[in-house]
Amino acid sequence: MECSLFKNKGYVRFSGGTLESPVSLRHRVSCYFPNCFHCELYVNSLPEIPSATVETNTLMRTAPSNELPPFKSLTLRECLDGSAKMALEFETWIRSHCQKLSEANKLDLDFRSVVEEVEMRLAPVQYAGGTCRLLAGVKHFHPNIIPRLRGLQNLLARSRASRFSDESYFGIIKQLTEKATMNESQKALLSKYIMEFKLNGLQMSDKKKRLWVEEYRRRLFDTSFKFRRNVEMASSQLNLTLDPSIDLDEAPDHLIEMWSQNKSEPRKGAFVLSFSSYSYYPFLRYCRQRPTRGAIWKLFNSRAGFEEKIVQLNNSMQLEELRNARQGLATTFGYDCYASMALQGRMAKSVDDVENMIVSLKDTVVPKFAEQCEGMTDLSASVDFLTPPLRPWDVDYYARKLAEMKYGVSFNAISEYFPYSHVMPALLKLLEDMFDIEFLDAGEKAERWSDMVNVFEVTERGVSLGHLYIDPFISSKKLPACWTRSKVAGYTPIVYLHLNLPSSNIRGDNPALFHWDHLTYFFREIGRSLQLLLTRTPFWELASGETMEHDCVMVVPYVLENLLMQPQCLMAISAHYSTGAKLSFEEALNFRKGEFLTSNVTLPFLDLNLAIQAAQLPMLVRDLFKSDFDLLIHKSNMNFWFDMYREKSKEYFPFGWEKGDYHPCNDLLVADDQAAASSYKQLWSEVVACDLLESMGIVSKGADDDSFRQFCDRFKRHYLTTDGSLTQSEAFRRFTGRSLPSVNGLLKLLRLSNAEMEKSTPDDNMLSDFEILKVLKSDDDMKLIAVQARKRRQDELDANDDGSRDAVVVLEKKPFTEESVAAFTSDSNTRLTTVMHNDIYRVFNGTNIHKASELNGKPLIVHSMYFRLCRPFVAAVKVTTIYPATADHIRKWTEQPFYMVSETPEDYKQITEPYILKNKLSLEWVYAVLSGKAEAERIIRNDEDAENGFVLAPSLRWDGVHKEQMDLTAIVRRRDLKSIRHLRADHLPLLYNLWEKCTMTIKEKYNVEANEMRVYFHYQPTYYHLHVHFTYLKEWNIGTAAGRAHLFMDVVQNLQSDGDYYAKRTMYFTLRQDDPLLTLLDRRNAFIRQ
Missing domain, CATH: 1.10.1370.40 (Neurolysin; domain 3)
Known part of the structure; x- marks a missing residue:
């Protein structure tokens, strides 16, 4: 077959009337191939530059008019010819449009001439393509037209993408983005344009990198073509026609009609399955014969795998080549892995975000599935006399049977x-x-x-x-x-x-x-x-x-x-x-x-x-498994895909990996660059x-x-x-x-939330249990107010009034939604969603849907700004409760003047240390964090070494996104270290380990370098268990002020020069007026001793 390369980039035209369009990254950018290539099989057919015109083609005449399609009079030939002709005309027009814009006076260019003209030309093309695909499916479908439809789809995709390979057009779009006269919709569309240009490599100044981008995309296209071809050839050799004697009596009518060859009497005809999820999984769910289920499972999962008799159809090598090309492409664009590159422009901003979602679901769903499999094993043994263990082709069938039996339902009824x-x-x-x-x-x-x-x-x-x-x-x-x-x-x-x-x-x-x-x-x-x-x-x-x-x-x-x-x-x-x-x-x-x-x-x-x-639980586990594996193989190409697939199977399925399961080798989404590293998205x-x-x-x-x-x-x-x-x-x-x-x-x-989570999420307004006593603190700069409250008696017989019912309630204003912030009240419409519950500490996101100005029947004493913003809102206030609150908790939150004091080593041993042991705040919440019983989902680094280990987690004050407010805390595991007073030279390995691993973790997760952080200890600390604070240099709060914060590097250097430095030195720090330690230290003046 002869072929020649047209001047327009990215498509090869064959003299025999066949057309193949390369599909590049994300199917939206065109590729340029400097040399022709030869396609031996499965070339998609399209008409050779159709002769259709507006006068002779109904679809071309209708599309620009925005009329409803004339479905009765349209023919498939008209649709195919009209759509292809309009796509080719659009591609020709866009080239001339870009040329015209490049020659025009830049001052005369505006959004209408640069972008809206493209929109007006493109919309009819999309209208025609959509109408053609629809009509081919509902009125003129025949398997022979599938190659032509696929070719048309490629042609439409290429014509849409052709503008994003034009450098002059890219320059014009960049100039246009700098203008301030556009509305938000126009800016959003231009952002989409800029992303497409970037993905095409046009923002790269290094021409060598551009060539590598083209090379990697060529490899991706060639390999994807081979992958799909192998799947189609392997599938075509298999017969999925089933005998009518197959027991499908439990299947609903719509499935029987879909599988049956006899449409007039569906249950009496032969059944034909297809290699698609909407046909395959329902069959496993309703087929009673285990051997038949097993045979279909094997056919579906082993195609193009290691058991293919024709070695060339094994897609294992193609899969590895796809991974390598994607990794190379990501590296060229400056990403550490393809998964990170694929997440650009997604709601999930990083691989960690996706992994956290997967792990959070996995930790709950997989144990539930294992428990369900035990029930299915017992059911299969008692009802169908099957010998354990359960096999992959059994889970869908017995999950449905177990659900119907356990809950007494009839899905068909x-x-x-x-x-x-x-x-x-x-x-x-x-x-x-x-x-x-x-x-x-x-x-x-x-x-x-x-x-x-x-x-x-x-x-x-x-x-x-x-x-x-x-x-x-x-x-x-x-x-x-x-x-x-x-x-x-x-x-x-x-x-x-x-x-x-x-x-x-x-x-x-x-x-x-x-x-x-x-x-x-x-x-x-x-x-x-x-x-x-x-x-x-x-x-x-x-x-x-x-x-x-x-x-x-x-x-x-x-x-x-x-x-x-x-x-x-x-x-x-x-x-x-x-x-x-x-x-x-x-x-x-x-x-x-x-x-x-x-x-x-x-x-x-x-x-x-x-x-x-319960019946859908196996599908959820498969989705989790596929998302996890997909992300894993696109994070690194160091390990062989099959080794990772087999090991990952053991984490999700009680029966582990089953021989014959090579599903990635026949999953067409593997060859789709738009779907790579994106299985998680559903x-x-x-x-x-x-x-x-x-x-x-x-x-x-x-x-x-x-x-x-x-x-x-x-x-x-x-x-x-x-x-x-x-x-x-x-x-x-x-x-x-x-x-x-x-x-x-x-x-x-899914009714899978654990009891502790349900218990910690109240159904009503917990604040209504408290009676407000007085305002402890109101800080306009921090947008914070703290009030002392007392829990109401739940029983008239409870006459205990010893202070154990005291509480501190702190309201902090969160970032506004579009609605204004309302005052918090005891209104029954207030809703609290638990963020954290650890020992006596509970943190909620609070919402209220009605205006109110009183709390528990009494005026709410807050700053006037809260009343000026008293309107319906959603999740605008963060609520922290400390209950039961000790006198120390109440004192901590009460506004007081500060004094600078000095503490000698003798003062520490005779006054401060005894005071700490007698009056320290409860550390149960710290020990709960260290043991993993609380806030486990917040921990981003956990070093379990007993001597030098620690946990690192974001503060509850930080949303984990805006690095300007970054605030993390590392808590050491050793319980004998209360503060920097206890640090000696032999603790330096602990400090070195903590510094190295924490700064590395923060750099990897939040992209903040060590020299952008303020790392420090507090003395006196808020709680007496050694911990280190990590904040962004730009961020300032009272905890970073002189008189309390001691830089981590200074502490290390002091210990390096004198191992007993903090045991011997006089410490200077601030104390509040009401702090009993201030009285015990006799308000000692902070002066330099001679």
């Missing part, structure tokens, strides 16, 4: 309450009430590809927002990938939502019912559809979600899923298909909270939520979504009508109707007041 004919209109009405929008039947104005398709115009206050197409039923003409996807195209959005409900009611049998899996996926897709329809951004490239942080793409779908699972929502959309009876509130509540049981709950809904979570999205819901108590406590409506209003404002200018990180911060999500919301949803 659930669907009887959710017929499509009732759910669809009821759900749309519910969404109208939730988000103040309308779904209007488009009627005859919209052409449909099938009479079963519903088309709705979505409006808000009479303004059209877009159109929603819903195609509910299984059809042999549909592309499988379309069944549960939402696709957007054009100007005002057109969203296509495809389901795969059984088509039995088309034939007049039974009504189409939503299986439980259908319902959850449907809710997610509704969320994605709303996100596309309600956005306020004026630009397609922002509205499409392509610029959104990739680990947050599923946040809105997961939020909608969990919102619509609330009891009031399930009640609203339910109606039994034969009786019309709705779910009762108790039954609906059972869907979300298995612990709320009543004796009259009907059998199909008993403990339903717990049963669903879990991250789910964690964020649950955290958003839990920030208003919806996960743990449910939602009444007021709180439900309040959440919907806030969520719509922050996430649905945005203009695209805010990052997801900033949207999350404004919604919750925090920078990073917590896994607690997801664990509570």
